[in-house]
Each structure stands twice: as structure tokens, then as C-alpha cells.
Amino acid sequence: MTENQPSMAGATRTQSRQLMDGWWKDLTDADAAGRPVANVFVMGSIAEILRVFDLPMSFPEVAALQTAVRGRSMDFLLAAEDYGYSPDICGYVKVDAGLHITGRNHPQGKLPKPAIVVATNMCNTYIKWAEIWERMYECPVFVLDLPGWRGSGFEYGLDGATFESDRRYVEGQLRELITVCEEVTGLEFDIDKLREIMLEVNRMSGLYQEIIALNENRPAPFNAVTEGINYMGIANAFRGSPEGNLFMETALAELRERVALGQGAIAEEKFRLMLVGTACYSNFRDFNRLFEQWGGSFVASEYMSYAGGGIDRGIQYDVSRPLESLAEQILVTAQPSMSGIFHSHDWLAQQFERFSVDGICFHGVKSCRTTSTGLPDTREWLFKNMDIPGLFIQSDLVDSRLWAEAQLKNRVDAFFESLESRRALAGR
Amino acid sequence: MADEELGDIFEECRALAEDHDFPAARRWLEENPGGKVIGHFQVYFPEEIIHAAGALPIKVSGGSSGLQIRSADARIAAFVCSILRSSLEMKMAGHLDFLSMFVTHPICDAARHCGGVWARNFDDISSQILYYPHNPTSAYALQYLTDEYRRMVSAVEEITGTKVTDEALAASIEVFNENRRLLRDLYRIKRETPWLVTTVEAYSLTRAAGLMPREDHNDLMRRALPLIVARDAKPQDRVRVVFEGGFCEQPAFDMLAVIQDACYIVDDDLMIGLRWITEDVVAGDDPLTALAKAYVESSSYSPVQRDERKPKETMFLERVRGANAEAAIVGAAKMCEPGLEEQVGYSRALDDEGIPHLIMEFEEKMTGFEQVRMEVETFAESLLFEFA
Numbered sequence: 001m002t003e004n005q006p007s008m009a010g011a012t013r014t015q016s017r018q019l020m021d022g023w024w025k026d027l028t029d030a031d032a033a034g035r036p037v038a039n040v041f042v043m044g045s046i047a048e049i050l051r052v053f054d055l056p057m058s059f060p061e062v063a064a065l066q067t068a069v070r071g072r073s074m075d076f077l078l079a080a081e082d083y084g085y086s087p088d089i090c091g092y093v094k095v096d097a098g099l100h101i102t103g104r105n106h107p108q109g110k111l112p113k114p115a116i117v118v119a120t121n122m123c124n125t126y127i128k129w130a131e132i133w134e135r136m137y138e139c140p141v142f143v144l145d146l147p148g149w150r151g152s153g154f155e156y157g158l159d160g161a162t163f164e165s166d167r168r169y170v171e172g173q174l175r176e177l178i179t180v181c182e183e184v185t186g187l188e189f190d191i192d193k194l195r196e197i198m199l200e201v202n203r204m205s206g207l208y209q210e211i212i213a214l215n216e217n218r219p220a221p222f223n224a225v226t227e228g229i230n231y232m233g234i235a236n237a238f239r240g241s242p243e244g245n246l247f248m249e250t251a252l253a254e255l256r257e258r259v260a261l262g263q264g265a266i267a268e269e270k271f272r273l274m275l276v277g278t279a280c281y282s283n284f285r286d287f288n289r290l291f292e293q294w295g296g297s298f299v300a301s302e303y304m305s306y307a308g309g310g311i312d313r314g315i316q317y318d319v320s321r322p323l324e325s326l327a328e329q330i331l332v333t334a335q336p337s338m339s340g341i342f343h344s345h346d347w348l349a350q351q352f353e354r355f356s357v358d359g360i361c362f363h364g365v366k367s368c369r370t371t372s373t374g375l376p377d378t379r380e381w382l383f384k385n386m387d388i389p390g391l392f393i394q395s396d397l398v399d400s401r402l403w404a405e406a407q408l409k410n411r412v413d414a415f416f417e418s419l420e421s422r423r424a425l426a427g428r
Numbered sequence: 429m430a431d432e433e434l435g436d437i438f439e440e441c442r443a444l445a446e447d448h449d450f451p452a453a454r455r456w457l458e459e460n461p462g463g464k465v466i467g468h469f470q471v472y473f474p475e476e477i478i479h480a481a482g483a484l485p486i487k488v489s490g491g492s493s494g495l496q497i498r499s500a501d502a503r504i505a506a507f508v509c510s511i512l513r514s515s516l517e518m519k520m521a522g523h524l525d526f527l528s529m530f531v532t533h534p535i536c537d538a539a540r541h542c543g544g545v546w547a548r549n550f551d552d553i554s555s556q557i558l559y560y561p562h563n564p565t566s567a568y569a570l571q572y573l574t575d576e577y578r579r580m581v582s583a584v585e586e587i588t589g590t591k592v593t594d595e596a597l598a599a600s601i602e603v604f605n606e607n608r609r610l611l612r613d614l615y616r617i618k619r620e621t622p623w624l625v626t627t628v629e630a631y632s633l634t635r636a637a638g639l640m641p642r643e644d645h646n647d648l649m650r651r652a653l654p655l656i657v658a659r660d661a662k663p664q665d666r667v668r669v670v671f672e673g674g675f676c677e678q679p680a681f682d683m684l685a686v687i688q689d690a691c692y693i694v695d696d697d698l699m700i701g702l703r704w705i706t707e708d709v710v711a712g713d714d715p716l717t718a719l720a721k722a723y724v725e726s727s728s729y730s731p732v733q734r735d736e737r738k739p740k741e742t743m744f745l746e747r748v749r750g751a752n753a754e755a756a757i758v759g760a761a762k763m764c765e766p767g768l769e770e771q772v773g774y775s776r777a778l779d780d781e782g783i784p785h786l787i788m789e790f791e792e793k794m795t796g797f798e799q800v801r802m803e804v805e806t807f808a809e810s811l812l813f814e815f816a
């Protein structure tokens with residue numbers, strides 16, 4: 001590398017494309033060979049256990065998102081609406097239902113039939129979604145029920161008795177899931193394999209945390225929305241695998257290089273932003289342009305936290321007691337990820353400080369009541385109580401009919417103008 | 429004379445349901461100075477726990493078209509059902525200023541935000557969340573739910589300052605067992621002799637249960653049921669339908685009135701939480717576990733509760749057949765993710781069984797019903813013609 005010349009540029013993207021192509025090839029091959037596949041969700045996939053049984057994991061949310069980024073989601077949304085699904089339900093569910101109704105031909109490969117579905121309640125819609133496949137394919141559906149936060153203060157930390165009750169419930173369910181997996185695959189559970197996978201997850205969690213932390217730098221080296229989604233996708237699809245960790249190492253190296261070179265995610269970082277909610281994937285470029293044209297860089301994204309089912313919170317499995325530790329870590333990491341969506345104000349205030357954020361964009365999407373319902377209230381609370389400026393806009397994840405560019409642009413422009421005035425006032 | 433008495437009862441109940449100021453709860457507080465009222469959101473809550481602490485449980489289940497939403501819209505995203513907004517509005521506007529505690533349940537993605545929104549906005553009350561098992565067939569679910577109930581007991585004890593003893597809980601279970609028995613009787617009358625009680629009447633009577641002391645409701649039911657049975661009404665040539673979709677947000681009274689003009693609604697899931705437990709709970713030595721067990725083992729169904737032993741289409745078809753209905757109206761509240769998703773499953777199952785049905789969306793705040801009238805009348809006429 002010559003001085004100031006990046007040697008890693010593009011390495012992450014190349015590797016991520018290779019991994020995702022390989023992932024789709026595995027799913028397509030498994031479908032062709034009639035091998036069992038597990039349908040799982042990004043929040044709480046329990047890859048740790050499914051990998052022990054060599055079950056390829058199909059993530060319908062990732063698949064739906066990919067159709068949107070490729071401009072194909074409307075085909076499947078309309079197929080599902082023709083079938084009877086309402087325009088007012090989650091678009092991911094509809095894209096997936098549309099794919100299944102029309103022969104499972106995804107632009108990137110064959111979407112397999114599930115042999116087993118594992119759904120957590122981190123989003124309640126996961127359960128309704130799982131029931132759609134249950135009807136279509138009569139496959140077993142295992143709901144891993146995760147208790148959430150209690151009390152009205154929402155400071156994380158359960159009292160001893162509640163934690164113990166939750167731990168017992170989660171561990172018991174994990175043991176029951178193992179039995180179902182044995183039945184579906186005909187394989188015996190191998191606890192040593194679980195240990196190896198858990199060690200990989202420990203490593204991945206650490207690497208993922210390091211990646212996120214790099215955006216504390218100014219300028220922030222990566223766009224937490226456009227690039228963050230990539231890190232998240234791999235963290236889900238390759239959780240617990242050496243390839244996944246190799247990817248994280250590459251990403252980390254590339255980002256460290258950017259930091260060393262003073263290279264930011266966008267040409268000139270004028271405003272540091274945080275996204276709460278998800279982006280609009282059917283109009284992904286347009287969405288980002290609205291912010292980038294003001295020099296707004298997404299240095300943090302709540303999505304990079306909850307969509308990993310706790311991976312950002314520093315998973316530390318104790319492999320000398322694998323199942324017990326798996327249950328405990330789920331409670332220590334996945335539970336705050338889940339409940340944090342509903343009671344996010346304290347966490348957001350911390351992230352605001354940590355990443356030196358200038359303003360938060362709260363993007364409510366019609367598809368997702370899980371992430372969107374309380375956003376206006378959270379925005380209001382943060383502004384009133386902590387003087388944190390926030391913008392609330394609405395569109396969708398995958399449904400381009402809900403993208404009203406002119407209206408959105410007005411709101412976004414007005415927000416940046418207010419951030420500029422704030423800055424001017426503060427500089428006086 | 430009897431008709432007049434019955435008419436008064438129905439009127440009183442409907443007025444109670446449509447009054448956003450919860451007059452019966454306020455009356456109770458006047459009569460019980462220092463008493464505590466605890467609100468809980470849809471669908472089901474083990475009200476016995478609150479009752480056993482000497483407090484009054486009331487159901488917070490949204491408002492009617494008369495409620496002006498002034499502040500709640502600014503707190504909740506646009507594409508969310510009405511019941512969440514109106515329930516929040518009632519608290520923001522002071523209609524629920526007498527509550528000491530509010531409990532929500534993570535029944536759906538939208539309702540899960542209630543805990544946070546209420547906690548952020550109201551520091552005068554405790555906003556609690558009660559978790560039910562989404563995996564009730566797990567061997568560990570019963571213990572988990574019992575622990576949750578125990579936690580709820582502590583929260584209620586803290587608010588009321590009264591210890592919930594096993595004896596008190598067993599006595600409360602008896603009160604609620606009786607109430608559920610009486611409601612089952614009312615529904616039996618609806619199924620067997622729907623000409624004796626209209627849907628609006630039966631619904632008013634049912635809904636009042638969650639709005640007044642349950643002993644008073646038991647008295648009301650004990651008076652009303654014999655009067656209903658003694659009514660001198662003749663069966664008419666109407667289509668017998670089941671109405672499904674009222675498990676959480678409630679359709680307006682006037683919408684039910686429009687449907688009943690054309691059909692007999694012989695069964696429904698309106699305010700199903702009040703009838704959630706389907707058999708008497710035997711308190712035994714451990715009444716709290718008995719309550720939890722009833723939830724897991726002897727309960728109804730709804731789109732927001734998963735239980736693989738009770739596939740929802742199977743349960744729904746049983747309801748249709750059990751009521752000897754010829755057809756169904758499959759409703760869903762606007763913007764209700766689980767309700768709208770279930771609608772597709774129900775509709776397909778009815779298609780498979782060749783049972784005619786009408787799909788409809790509603791909102792608690794609806795005021796114009798001409799479209800509904802037209803749809804229901806056309807549907808009912810087509811059926812009468814078909815069955816003629």
C-alpha cells in the first residue's frame with residue numbers, strides 16, 4: 001500500500017457478495033435435493049442450535065428486502081394482495097407469501113420450502129408469518145418464547161426471581177427445540193459441535209461490536225444504513241460460522257484503514273445522524289440521497305442492534321455449560337434488544353452521546369408496527385426531556401406505493417435547516 | 429313490565445359502554461374511598477388477582493365514535509389501529525384519571541408499545557406488562573405463567589397495600605366463575621334461540637362485565653337471563669351467521685345493529701377476553717396455579733394467541749358448526765396486523781368447507797354504515813335465495 005492509498009477498498013463488498021451468492025446457492029441446492037431447510041427470522045434465529053443439525057437457514061426478511069432493493073418487491077406484494085392479503089399488513093410477510101404463491105422463484109435463487117420454522121416473539125408478526133407456512137406446508141413451527149422487560153421504569157435488569165423464571169423457561173424451550181430438530185433431521189444432537197458454534201458467535205459478537213465502535217470516529221467510516229445492512233445480513237446468515245467471522249475481520253480491516261486515511265462514509269460529513277426504525281428498501285437510494293445531499297451521514301442505526309437479536313451487545317457464552325449459558329445470554333442480550341424497541345428512549349439517548357449525533361431520523365414504516373408504533377412518542381420524549389432533535393417521517397420497507405418523495409424531501413430539508421440554525425445558535 | 433325491566437338493563441349496559449368516563453368505576457370509588465382501580469388492556473387478564481386485593485379491575489378497550497382524538501395521534505404512528513389511540517386518548521384527556529395501574533400485554537406488535545408509551549407519558553400510575561406464553565405447549569409454560577401471575581400479585585399488592593391470600597383468590601375465582609357461567613348461558617341462548625336477544629343487547633350485557641364490579645354484573649345477569657328466556661318473540665326467516673374479528677378492537681354498536689337487521693348473529697368473538705376461560709376454574713390448594721392452568725388448558729382462541737393444539741381455523745369452524753350457522757362474517761379492525769392476517773386463513777378455511785362468508789373491515793370510530801348495510805343485505809339475500 002502506498003501512503004494514503006487504500007488497499008482494502010471494496011474487499012468487504014466483494015466478500016459479502018460471494019457469501020450471499022453462496023448462501024442462495026445452498027438454499028437452491030437444498031431445495032433441489034429435498035434436504036430440510038429451516039425458516040428463521042433475524043431477531044432470534046437460534047442459529048447456534050440449527051447449525052448443529054446442519055440445517056440451512058432461510059431468512060425470509062432478508063429475501064424480501066433483497067427483492068425490494070432489486071426493484072422486484074411489487075410483483076410479489078401484488079400477488080399476495082390478489083390472494084387476499086390486506087394492503088395494511090407487513091410488506092415482508094406479503095413479499096414472502098407472494099413468492100410462495102407464485103412458485104418460490106426469488107431473483108437470487110430458489111426459495112426453499114421449510115421443513116421446520118423457528119420463530120421467536122421478538123416480533124409478534126413472526127408468529128403469524130410462521131402460521132402461513134404451517135398452513136401451506138404443514139411443517140412444524142417452534143415458537144421460542146422470550147420474556148421481555150417488566151415494570152414501568154424499563155431500566156434493564158430483572159430481579160433475581162424473574163430472571164430465574166425466565167431462564168428456566170428459555171432453557172426448557174431450547175431443550176424442546178433440540179428434540180424437534182432431531183426429529184426433523186434424523187440427526188442426534190452433538191453438544192461439542194454446539195460449543196464450537198458458540199465460540200464462533202462469541203468471536204463474531206466481539207468483531208461486530210468493534211465495527212460499530214469505529215463509527216465513533218469523525219468522520220464515521222461507514223454508513224450505518226447502507227453498509228450496516230450488509231454487516232447485519234452476514235451476521236444473521238453466517239452467525240456461528242468461520243466464514244462469517246472472516247467477513248467481519250475483512251470489514252473491520254477495511255474500516256480501520258478508512259479511519260487511518262480519514263475517509264468517511266460520505267464525501268463531506270456535515271451532520272452525524274442516527275436512524276431509528278428501518279430504511280425504505282424499495283427506494284433505498286432515494287432514501288439515502290435525501291440525507292446525503294445535506295452532508296448527513298448515518299453514523300448509527302438502531303437496526304444494527306435489534307436485527308441481530310443481541311449480537312451487538314457482547315455475547316459471551318460459557319461453553320462449559322452450553323445450554324444454560326445460551327439461555328442466559330439470550331436473556332442478557334436478545335431480551336434487551338427486543339424490549340429496547342418498545343422502550344428505546346434511554347438507549348437512544350446513550351447512543352446519541354456515544355456517536356456524537358446531531359439529530360435522529362425516526363422513520364416509521366407502515367409494514368412494521370414492531371419498530372414504528374411508538375416512534376412519534378419517543379421522538380417527543382427525547383426532545384422534551386433531553387433536547388435531542390428528531391425528525392419523524394413515514395413510508396414503507398418494500399412498498400414503493402408509499403414513497404412520497406416530495407413530501408419526504410420537504411420534511412427532511414426542514415429538519416436539516418433546523419439543525420443548521422441550532423448549530424448557528426450554539427456557535428454564537 | 430318484564431320487557432321494560434329488560435330494556436332498562438340493556439340500556440344501562442350500553443350507556444356504560446359508551447360513556448368514556450367510566451361512571452360505574454367512579455361510583456365504586458365514591459363508595460370505597462381509598463379503593464384502587466386497575467385497568468387492563470385487551471384481550472384477557474386474570475381479573476381475579478385484582479379482585480382478591482379488594483381493588484376494581486376494569487377493561488380498557490378503546491372508545492366509541494364519540495371520543496375526539498386530540499393528543500394521542502401525535503404519540504402513535506399513523507398506520508396503527510384505533511383502539512390503541514383511543515385508549516391512550518382516554519388517559520391523556522382525563523377520562524381514566526382514576527386508574528392506579530394499567531397493565532398491557534404483548535398481544536401484537538402495536539400493543540407492545542403501549543407499555544413504553546404509557547410509562548413515558550404518565551408518571552402518576554404504574555404501567556405494567558404481563559406476559560403470556562406464546563409457546564403454551566412447552567412443558568415449562570405453565571410454571572412461567574404462574575410466575576408471571578405471582579409477579580402481578582406483588583405489583584397489585586404494592587398498589588393496594590392488601591395481601592392477596594389464597595382464600596381471597598379462591599373466593600374471587602368463584603365470583604368470576606359465576607360470571608363466566610352466566611355469559612356462557614347468554615351465548616347458549618344466542619345460539620339456540622337468537623330471536624330472543626339481539627346482538628346489540630347481548631353485546632351490551634357482555635361488555636358491561638368489564639366496566640363494573642363483577643358482583644353487580646352477576647346480579648344484572650341473574651335478573652336479565654330469565655327475562656330474556658321468557659320473552660315472547662317468534663323466530664324469523666333470517667340467515668344464521670357467526671361474526672368473527674371482535675377479539676380486540678370492537679366494532680361500533682351501530683354496525684352490529686346494521687348486521688342484526690339482516691342476520692341472526694348466533695355466535696361471535698366480541699370481547700372474547702371476558703369469556704376466555706371456557707370452564708369453571710377449580711381453585712384447589714393453589715388458586716394461582718389453577719388460574720394459570722386455565723389459561724393454558726381451558727381457554728378460547730384468537731389471532732393473537734398461538735397454541736398449536738388449537739389451530740385457529742379449526743377452532744373457528746367449530747364455532748361456526750357449534751352454532752349451527754349457515755355463514756360467517758369475517759371482520760378485522762382496520763390496521764390490525766394479526767386480525768387481517770387471520771382473515772385470510774379463515775376465509776380459505778371457509779372456502780374449503782363451502783361455507784359462504786363476507787369479509788369486512790371495521791373501525792371502532794366508524795359512523796357511516798350505509799356501505800356495511802348494503803353489503804350485509806346483499807350477502808344475506810343471496811343466502812336466503814340460495815337456501816330457499
Ligand code: SF4
Nearest residue numbers: 090123125368369370
Ligand atoms: S412487522 Fe417488522 S419486524 Fe415484524 S416481520 Fe414485519 S418488518 Fe419484520
Ligand code: SF4
Nearest residue numbers: 509536539676677764
Ligand atoms: S386491534 Fe389488532 S393491532 Fe390493534 S391492539 Fe388489538 S390486536 Fe393489536
